[in-house]
Amino acid sequence: MTKPKVLISDKMDPNAAKIFEERGCDVDVITGETPEELKARIGEYDGLAIRSSTKVTSEILDAATNLKVIGRAGIGVDNVDIPYASGKGVVVMNTPFGNSITTAEHAIAMMFALARQIPAANTRTQAGEWPKNDFMGVEVTGKTLGLIGAGNIGSIVAARALGLRMKVVAYDPFLTEERAIEMGVEKADLDTLLSRADFITLHTPLTDETRNILSRENLAKTKPGVRIVNCARGGLIDEAALADALDSGQVAGAALDVFQTEPAKESPLFGKSNFICTPHLGASTTEAQVNVALQVAEQMADYLVNGGVTNALNMPSLSAEEAPKLKPYMTLAENLGSLVGQLAHGNLTKISIEREGAAAELSGKPIEGAVLAGLMRQYSDTVNMVNAPFLAKERGLDIRSVRHEKEGTYNTLIRVTVGTEQGDRSVAGTLFGTDAPRLVEMFGVGIEAELAGDMLYIVNLDAPGFIGRIGTLLGENGINIGTFHLGRRQAGGEAVLLLSVDAPIPQDVVKQACALEGVKVVMPLAF
Numbered sequence: 001m002t003k004p005k006v007l008i009s010d011k012m013d014p015n016a017a018k019i020f021e022e023r024g025c026d027v028d029v030i031t032g033e034t035p036e037e038l039k040a041r042i043g044e045y046d047g048l049a050i051r052s053s054t055k056v057t058s059e060i061l062d063a064a065t066n067l068k069v070i071g072r073a074g075i076g077v078d079n080v081d082i083p084y085a086s087g088k089g090v091v092v093m094n095t096p097f098g099n100s101i102t103t104a105e106h107a108i109a110m111m112f113a114l115a116r117q118i119p120a121a122n123t124r125t126q127a128g129e130w131p132k133n134d135f136m137g138v139e140v141t142g143k144t145l146g147l148i149g150a151g152n153i154g155s156i157v158a159a160r161a162l163g164l165r166m167k168v169v170a171y172d173p174f175l176t177e178e179r180a181i182e183m184g185v186e187k188a189d190l191d192t193l194l195s196r197a198d199f200i201t202l203h204t205p206l207t208d209e210t211r212n213i214l215s216r217e218n219l220a221k222t223k224p225g226v227r228i229v230n231c232a233r234g235g236l237i238d239e240a241a242l243a244d245a246l247d248s249g250q251v252a253g254a255a256l257d258v259f260q261t262e263p264a265k266e267s268p269l270f271g272k273s274n275f276i277c278t279p280h281l282g283a284s285t286t287e288a289q290v291n292v293a294l295q296v297a298e299q300m301a302d303y304l305v306n307g308g309v310t311n312a313l314n315m316p317s318l319s320a321e322e323a324p325k326l327k328p329y330m331t332l333a334e335n336l337g338s339l340v341g342q343l344a345h346g347n348l349t350k351i352s353i354e355r356e357g358a359a360a361e362l363s364g365k366p367i368e369g370a371v372l373a374g375l376m377r378q379y380s381d382t383v384n385m386v387n388a389p390f391l392a393k394e395r396g397l398d399i400r401s402v403r404h405e406k407e408g409t410y411n412t413l414i415r416v417t418v419g420t421e422q423g424d425r426s427v428a429g430t431l432f433g434t435d436a437p438r439l440v441e442m443f444g445v446g447i448e449a450e451l452a453g454d455m456l457y458i459v460n461l462d463a464p465g466f467i468g469r470i471g472t473l474l475g476e477n478g479i480n481i482g483t484f485h486l487g488r489r490q491a492g493g494e495a496v497l498l499l500s501v502d503a504p505i506p507q508d509v510v511k512q513a514c515a516l517e518g519v520k521v522v523m524p525l526a527f
Ligand SMILES: NC(=O)C1=CN([C@@H]2O[C@H](COP(=O)(O)OP(=O)(O)OC[C@H]3O[C@@H](n4cnc5c(N)ncnc54)[C@H](O)[C@@H]3O)[C@@H](O)[C@H]2O)C=CC1
Pocket: 074, 075, 076, 077, 096, 099, 100, 103, 148, 149, 150, 151, 152, 153, 154, 171, 172, 173, 174, 175, 203, 204, 205, 206, 207, 209, 210, 231, 232, 233, 257, 258, 280, 281, 282, 283, 284
């Protein structure tokens, strides 16, 4: 097997490259390339490891013809076009906790730097001025911290602020009352927070809802003399409005680690005496960089080498231990999806995926992804488990997943039922032993078959002589039959015939088979 190839395109702790190599990947570290250079190179790689500098746009993804996984050594993934990556079947992972303490500490450091004007005092002291009378600070003890975003980083900032004897008011639409009590913070709406906070720190991702959350209008609602810290994402604050608010004194000080446009080479904020900034250093500590580098390399290598999925933003998790156990189920699931997809001719409105017995104990999402991948392969060659659920939803397919803990006839079973214009159609399969996927039921008829290669599906009226006639027809056309599987509901009723053949069946042979007496359906299948 050729080794997966990974490109590290942003500055990353050397532990990342080491882990990739140890885990069986070839790795190149090439940082600081232009988008054109990256576009020209990316086609060679199975994995791309990044921080915030590399912008993974749709153009880059179009050129990334072999790419399977993007790993973000850090938290924010706004530099990756995730919907586009999902559409291309590329898994996007991040390391959601590795740098959160470090970033929370940076926010607290910025808050103190603002409260005591440390950067300006330092500059002027070192210039020989000794400006002791120019820097009157404020205490943080007893002050109110307004926390916008109370997730991983926000809650660490809250804990540190409580330790500093501050009061914490949090605005986060997803924060429950119980969690707020557990964190020791007061849950508030945004306007209340703005009117009460002496310090505001931001800890949300940049989304359509959070963009410009500190707009000109909202800055005007703040308590006069507020100090604002943003170590989350540029774009959360209207920078021009913030510059005006600093000039008017409405905002007494602002500290930004992140800017709307990065690298920020110019800004209306630069040069203001009550403004502090750092060049996106929130995650830049030795500890955090080792954490995220190790973690991203381990996660990506797991996926590329073993199929394990951790911390993916566009796919359910799957541990490296569970991945090998799931492998035969994934083949079964994909084949069942493919079978119903081929038989239903695309007229599908809904699909239900049932797991019974041992299959019910396994993660449902990967099995669901594999069924949908098999199903959606009728429409697109580039479909895989990552993009199949998105494509299925795009087509308006109603997807249901059901688990039955109790075993039925088989100790493990996957059943796929699709809703078509002609009514519901169901197929089911099991594993023989631990790793041999088998179809065991098709449209209510018991039939045992391995779904592989080229096959022919026939429904006919059960009558003597038919099997001989179909065998003769295929033989006369030079088609060799590999395996032969029969099933029927009752003697003399409808019978199902599933043949595996050594080559695809030509259309004219299909037509001849359709013309045979008693034949109702003839359909070539491929797996
Ligand atoms: N400056 C730096 O170097 C670093 C910046 N960050 C950034 O910090 C931010 C927060 O990271 P985490 O705490 O790990 O993320 P998280 O996902 O744990 O927390 C984000 C919180 O924001 C809340 N939220 C979402 N929409 C909101 C809205 N409209 N209003 C208020 N709250 C809302 C969510 O409910 C969630 O609780 C991210 O944008 C991340 O990219 C992270 C690491 C380093």
